[in-house]
Amino acid sequence: xxALFACMVLLLIGFYAVVTKRNIIRIIIGFSLVEYAVNLFxxxxxxxxxxxxxxxxxxxxxxxxxxxxxxxxxxxTAIVIGLATTALMLVLAMRIYEKYRxxxxxxxxxxxx
Amino acid sequence: MASAxxxxxxxxxxxxxxDLIANAAGAILLGISTYGAVYLFTVSPALTxxxxxxxxxxxxxxxxxxxxxxxxxAVNTIGLAALLFxxxxxxxxxxxxxxxxxxxxxxAGLNGVTITGDIFNMFVFIEISAISSYALVAFGTDFDELxxxxxxxxxxxxxxxxxxxxxxxxxxxxxxxxxAVVSQVMAGxxxxxxxxxxxxxxxxGFAVKMAMVPFHAWLPDAxxxxxxxxxxxxxxVFIKVLGVYAMSRVMFNVFGLSRANAAGFFxxxxxxxxxxxxxxxxxxYAQKDYKRLLAYSSIxxxxxxxxxxxxxxxxxxxGALFHIxxxxxxxxxxxxxxxxxxxxxxxxxxxKLSGLEKNMPVTAWSHLLGSLSLAGVPPFxxxxxxxxxxxxxxxxxxxxxxxLAALFxxxxxxxxxxxxxxxxFNRKEREATxxxxxxxxMSLAVLALVVLTIALxxxxxxxxDRLVGPAANVLxxxxxxxxxxxxx
Numbered sequence: 033x034x035a036l037f038a039c040m041v042l043l044l045i046g047f048y049a050v051v052t053k054r055n056i057i058r059i060i061i062g063f064s065l066v067e068y069a070v071n072l073f074x075x076x077x078x079x080x081x082x083x084x085x086x087x088x089x090x091x092x093x094x095x096x097x098x099x100x101x102x103x104x105x106x107x108x109t110a111i112v113i114g115l116a117t118t119a120l121m122l123v124l125a126m127r128i129y130e131k132y133r134x135x136x137x138x139x140x141x142x143x144x145x
Numbered sequence: 146m147a148s149a150x151x152x153x154x155x156x157x158x159x160x161x162x163x164d165l166i167a168n169a170a171g172a173i174l175l176g177i178s179t180y181g182a183v184y185l186f187t188v189s190p191a192l193t194x195x196x197x198x199x200x201x202x203x204x205x206x207x208x209x210x211x212x213x214x215x216x217x218x219a220v221n222t223i224g225l226a227a228l229l230f231x232x233x234x235x236x237x238x239x240x241x242x243x244x245x246x247x248x249x250x251x252x253a254g255l256n257g258v259t260i261t262g263d264i265f266n267m268f269v270f271i272e273i274s275a276i277s278s279y280a281l282v283a284f285g286t287d288f289d290e291l292x293x294x295x296x297x298x299x300x301x302x303x304x305x306x307x308x309x310x311x312x313x314x315x316x317x318x319x320x321x322x323x324x325a326v327v328s329q330v331m332a333g334x335x336x337x338x339x340x341x342x343x344x345x346x347x348x349x350g351f352a353v354k355m356a357m358v359p360f361h362a363w364l365p366d367a368x369x370x371x372x373x374x375x376x377x378x379x380x381x382v383f384i385k386v387l388g389v390y391a392m393s394r395v396m397f398n399v400f401g402l403s404r405a406n407a408a409g410f411f412x413x414x415x416x417x418x419x420x421x422x423x424x425x426x427x428x429x430y431a432q433k434d435y436k437r438l439l440a441y442s443s444i445x446x447x448x449x450x451x452x453x454x455x456x457x458x459x460x461x462x463x464g465a466l467f468h469i470x471x472x473x474x475x476x477x478x479x480x481x482x483x484x485x486x487x488x489x490x491x492x493x494x495x496x497k498l499s500g501l502e503k504n505m506p507v508t509a510w511s512h513l514l515g516s517l518s519l520a521g522v523p524p525f526x527x528x529x530x531x532x533x534x535x536x537x538x539x540x541x542x543x544x545x546x547x548x549l550a551a552l553f554x555x556x557x558x559x560x561x562x563x564x565x566x567x568x569x570f571n572r573k574e575r576e577a578t579x580x581x582x583x584x585x586x587m588s589l590a591v592l593a594l595v596v597l598t599i600a601l602x603x604x605x606x607x608x609x610d611r612l613v614g615p616a617a618n619v620l621x622x623x624x625x626x627x628x629x630x631x632x633x
Contacts, residue, residue, distance in 0.1 A: 043310075050299065063299060070306050074313035103316065106265055110309055113272045117302050120276060124283055124295045131291060 035076055043069035056125045056135045060118065067114040071107050078103040207260045212466075216259045216390050219470050223381045223477040224252045227374035230481050244284060248375070250277040255382060258391060264312055265322045267394075271308065271354070271387055275301055278383060282371040293366035300363040304353025311346035318343075324394070344396070344410065351392035352417070354384065361421070361444050365428075368443065369436035374484065376436060380443040381477035385469050389450055414455035419549065421448025426556045430563075436483050438564060439476065445557065446472045446519065452546060453534040461537025468530035471518065475527055478515040486568065513565050520558035 046069055049062025078100030086101040129135060228248065254274025261267050279301065283294030316322060319330040353363075364384070368376045396410070425445030432438035446468065453465025518525035521532075531554055538547040 047303075050303065056295070059299060063302060066303065066306055070310045070313065073310065074316075077313055077317040100320075102322075103313070106316075106322075109265075109269060113269070113276075116276055117272075117298075117305075120279055121295070121298055121302075124279075124291060124298060127283070128291045128295060 035079075036073065039069050039073040039076065042072070054136050054138055056128065056137060059137070060121050060125060063121070064114070064118055067117070071110050071114065074103050074110065075107045076103075207262060212390070212394070213259050215466060215470065216385075217256060219385070219473040220252070220255045220259060220382050223378060223473050224255075226477060226481065227377045230377070230484065231372070231374040244281070244372070247277045247281050247284075248378075250274070251281065251378065251383070255387070258387060262324050263322050264315065264324050264327060264395070267324075267391060268305075268308055268312055271391065272305055274383065274387065275305055275354070278375070278379060281375045282367045282379075284372055284375070290370040293363075293370035297363040297367040300353060304350045307346055307350030307353070309350075311343050311350060314343045314346070347395055348392070348413075351388050351395075354388040354391070361425075364444060365437050365440045368440035368480075369434055372484070374481065376439075376484070377477040377480035380440065380480055381473040381475075384443065384447060385450070385473065389447070389454070389465075389469065393454060411455045414451050415546070418448045418451030418453075418455055419546075421445060421451060422549070422553050423448075426553050426560070430556070430560045435486070435564065435568065436480070438560060439479055439483060442519070442557065442561070443472075443476055445553065446476070449531065449534060449550065452550065453537065456534075456537045456541050456543065456546070458537050458541055460533050460540055464530050464533030464535075464537055467533055468527070471525075471527045471530045475515045475519040475525075479512060479519070482512040482515065509565075512568075516558075516561035516565055520561055521554040522558070 043066055046062045046065025046067075049065060050059050051062075053059050053062060080099050084098060086098040086104075125135070228245075231244065231248070251274045254270045254272075254277065257270030257273070258267055261270060279294055279298040282297055283290050312322075315327060319327045321327060321330070368380050371379060422445050425441045425443070425448060429438050429441035429445060432441060450465045450468050450472075453461045453468060456462075514525070518527040521527045521530075523529075531550060535547045535550050538544070538550065
């Protein structure tokens with residue numbers, strides 16, 4: 033239970049970073065925090081008290097105590113998606129730096145209205 | 146249906162012949178979705194396909210029902226038109242094959258979102274097309290494009306993450322990802338605060354994707370900066386498939402919300418829709434950049450679709466769905482035409498353009514017809530969609546809404562015709578900007594969309610009965626979706 037709340041706190045911290053920071057890199061880091069928080073939350077969904085990892089080590093083993101493996105698989109997918117996203121964001125940030133010579137978002141503001 | 150989106154993935158090439166493969170794949174996609182639509186109303190109400198033969202609760206099921214058919218047709222038509230258009234338009238850009246593979250990825254993602262019956266799969270496809278579109282928006286790597294791309298990316302990804310969060314919570318309660326089974330679980334769930342929290346999180350996520358006010362901030366920067374065929378795809382299709390379709394699928398079919406049992410939610414949709422219409426319409430009027438104006442217009446039109454969904458009765462939903470089609474065609478057409486202008490003259494500033502009709506008659510007239518359709522002038526497609534929405538509003542006794550919708554149609558007409566006039570026809574004050582008519586393939590794409598708009602308008606009755614009506618029923622039957630899918 034505490035872990036779930038902690039996830040939400042992490043999410044809010046990340047969101048705060050995205051919304052308030054001026055440096056593009058800090059915004060990207062904030063977004064990564066949001067990403068981690070959601071993935072963590074998702075993985076925790078499968079948690080079971082006194083559960084064991086969902087790996088079959090011998091035939092005929094009792095499986096009732098396995099932690100739910102589906103969220104783990106889904107989180108894996110989500111992490112990969114997050115990777116692609118972060119990579120693209122960083123590339124865009126790099127290109128922006130080449131053009132604008134700054135990472136400060138208050139100066140990268142040619143599109144208005 | 147399953148192979149419909151594998152083809153584009155295979156079309157990622159590293160040779161000069163990328164255009165050919167891309168166009169061929171686009172044509173195949175359109176063929177398959179037309180076939181699918183026809184199949185649906187002649188043979189059976191819904192098609193399902195279980196990937197890998199896994200049973201419903203374990204594996205991913207693909208579902209092709211009427212709503213899917215409608216959206217798939219819209220997606221693939223605009224996709225093909227944009228592809229055809231890009232063949233020559235891309236002469237101005239480098240990295241040609243990259244454009245096409247990214248474009249194919251976006252199309253693959255959009256088709257995937259439409260067909261899937263599994264909620265996490267839907268998220269994956271949403272992200273696929275979203276990430277590819279971020280790259281496409283920034284394709285020109287000029288100042289504007291990079292800035293717009295980055296903004297779009299951050300805001301869009303926050304939306305995507307919100308969707309993921311909502312899916313996580315949904316899974317926690319339902320223990321399955323198959324949308325049909327989830328909806329059965331949800332039927333017995335009750336309207337606890339947790340339920341509403343999940344709904345709200347989903348709504349936020351989808352609202353970002355469909356540029357509902359106040360989550361629309363990315364759209365006026367991203368759509369103009371993207372290369373024209375991408376803008377056409379984004380504005381005409383993307384925000385609707387990812388935003389409106391995904392939201393409707395989740396809200397109506399999975400959660401089983403309807404006017405009867407969740408009036409508050411629908412009123413919320415109505416409110417946001419109204420704000421979008423007003424804000425988008427008024428801001429559009431003030432724009433100088435041609436494509437930015439079209440972008441604000443998209444925000445406004447999405448607002449129309451939202452109020453159509455928000456009113457919640459048969460006619461308004463029919464109107465909303467019809468408007469998805471009409472707006473996809475019309476806006477796609479307008480963005481492609483704007484691309485033609487940009488290709489020929491190199492600028493998007495309306496103060497600098499004038500009197501183009503003399504030199505670019507095809508583009509000028511197509512643009513005019515597209516504008517008329519979007520503004521809701523009969524006999525074009527846009528007229529019927531707005532008509533249905535207004536009929537629905539009156540049927541639900543929301544007269545003020547009907548008046549508002551009609552009023553803002555005139556505003557739409559005003560700013561669109563203003564554009565046409567200034568850019569194409571007005572020759573009094575200054576010299577006509579010198580330009581040549583664009584190459585045939587680009588004009589062909591634009592003309593094809595014009596023809597479709599007119600055809601959709603004049604021939605709306607069969608389309609209504611066979612395509613849009615059943616789609617609306619799919620949404621209205623809400624939880625009945627599950628029976629349809631699982632009963633096979």
